[in-house]
Amino acid sequence: MDNCTLAEARQTRIRYLIICILFVVSCFSFADRSALSQAVTSMPKEMNLTPQRMGFLLFGFGWAYALGQLPSGGLLDRFGSKRVYGISIILWSLFAFLTGCAGYVTASAVFTVIFVLRILSGLAQSPVFPGNGRIVAAWFPASERGRASAIFNSAQYFALPIFAPIFGWLIHTAGWQSCFWFLGALGAALTVVWFTTIYGVKEHPRISQSEVEFIERGGGLVNTDAQANAKKNTLTWATVKMLLSYRMLVGVYIGQYCITTLTWFFLTWFPLYLSQARHMSVLKVGFAAAVPGLCGGFGGILGGVISDRLLHSGCSLSFARKLPIMAGMGLSMTIIACNYAHSQTVMLLFMSISFFGKGVGALGWTVISDTSPKGMVGMNGALFNLFGNTAGITTPLIIGSIVERTHSYNGALIFVGLIAFCAIVSYGPIVGEIKRIELNPAQAG
Numbered sequence: 001m002d003n004c005t006l007a008e009a010r011q012t013r014i015r016y017l018i019i020c021i022l023f024v025v026s027c028f029s030f031a032d033r034s035a036l037s038q039a040v041t042s043m044p045k046e047m048n049l050t051p052q053r054m055g056f057l058l059f060g061f062g063w064a065y066a067l068g069q070l071p072s073g074g075l076l077d078r079f080g081s082k083r084v085y086g087i088s089i090i091l092w093s094l095f096a097f098l099t100g101c102a103g104y105v106t107a108s109a110v111f112t113v114i115f116v117l118r119i120l121s122g123l124a125q126s127p128v129f130p131g132n133g134r135i136v137a138a139w140f141p142a143s144e145r146g147r148a149s150a151i152f153n154s155a156q157y158f159a160l161p162i163f164a165p166i167f168g169w170l171i172h173t174a175g176w177q178s179c180f181w182f183l184g185a186l187g188a189a190l191t192v193v194w195f196t197t198i199y200g201v202k203e204h205p206r207i208s209q210s211e212v213e214f215i216e217r218g219g220g221l222v223n224t225d226a227q228a229n230a231k232k233n234t235l236t237w238a239t240v241k242m243l244l245s246y247r248m249l250v251g252v253y254i255g256q257y258c259i260t261t262l263t264w265f266f267l268t269w270f271p272l273y274l275s276q277a278r279h280m281s282v283l284k285v286g287f288a289a290a291v292p293g294l295c296g297g298f299g300g301i302l303g304g305v306i307s308d309r310l311l312h313s314g315c316s317l318s319f320a321r322k323l324p325i326m327a328g329m330g331l332s333m334t335i336i337a338c339n340y341a342h343s344q345t346v347m348l349l350f351m352s353i354s355f356f357g358k359g360v361g362a363l364g365w366t367v368i369s370d371t372s373p374k375g376m377v378g379m380n381g382a383l384f385n386l387f388g389n390t391a392g393i394t395t396p397l398i399i400g401s402i403v404e405r406t407h408s409y410n411g412a413l414i415f416v417g418l419i420a421f422c423a424i425v426s427y428g429p430i431v432g433e434i435k436r437i438e439l440n441p442a443q444a445g
Helices: 003-009 014-042 051-067 069-079 081-104 107-125 128-139 142-153 155-174 177-197 209-217 237-244 247-277 282-288 290-312 317-340 344-361 364-371 377-389 391-406 410-430
Strands: none
Touching (some): 014 051, 014 107, 014 128, 014 155, 014 247, 051 069, 051 107, 051 391, 069 081, 069 128, 081 128, 081 177, 128 364, 128 377, 142 364, 155 290, 237 247, 237 377, 247 317, 247 344, 247 364, 247 391, 282 290, 290 317, 317 344, 317 410, 344 410, 391 410
């Protein structure tokens, strides 16, 4: 057997490199989303950032991110993940850098400039999670998809532990603008990494034929990007209407809205809760926020491992995916107990349990990879993320209104806990059996 044949016979593990890159880039995306919540504590008092005005700043990103989901899904299916996602990284890094530069305009104009830049950043970041789901569907067999999706999804929890202390130190030593300049520089470096490591499965220069065959035999959609330019346009109302006609998918979409509400509380209002309700300093907020974040991250990975093991042991796909989701959301409801915790230690314990549960239950992207019609992974993921990130619009405004009216975070924590219960209901009777949707020739086009 010659050297070439030996190399092909030896199965590579390039898919693990791919998921590591997705995790790093997703961490960067969530760091960008959370930076404003820490920077606001050092912004000029002339900006008059009341809880309600802060809610509008956070809302600017949320509605643009949600609005961009369907176009980004169509672009991913049409032009491929590498190109669309890569351009996305370039753009949101630029907007982060410009947010830091906004500190040099007049204090009365800073609010407007940052609001516009957050809208642009939201649009730029809209391909991130549909792209993640699409790449995982291509690169991983069904038996590994739960873990792979859990790894990139856990970025939302690890982003704060990794970046919050860095942001806290930068803001303390160099001012609030410095954390946005840091994000801009980091984005430039990640852009180079992205374009030199991300490829379609069959186009990757370092992958062996045996790994390609292993992925394909296990249900990986290995031709997803290779055939991107040959596919029909999936960004049509007919496609959206067809996907919404499946009760299973509608239940998954609603469940994602509920789960993402918890995510947006954690990313946007949790640092403010620690500083305003628990009276922690900027530096202490950065480290305190890391504790629940780490628990959520480990919970996210554990949820994926449990789900894949249940599937491997012979459990049905529905049971293997639903059990971690519903049990995790039950644990997330412990966030309400923080209202009765007088010490910061006990409060952080309840928050950690809540976000650990949220991590365990965050398997929505795995379900999307399992259920999407072939050729529509990007569009189905985008519609799923559109529903989910409607929470990015409603959560900042609802919590901002609750805090503004009651001068307390107690009602906000009750709201988040009740939303977790709604996720359980959604994944129970509404979703029903989880299975891949097979389209007839007329639907597939």
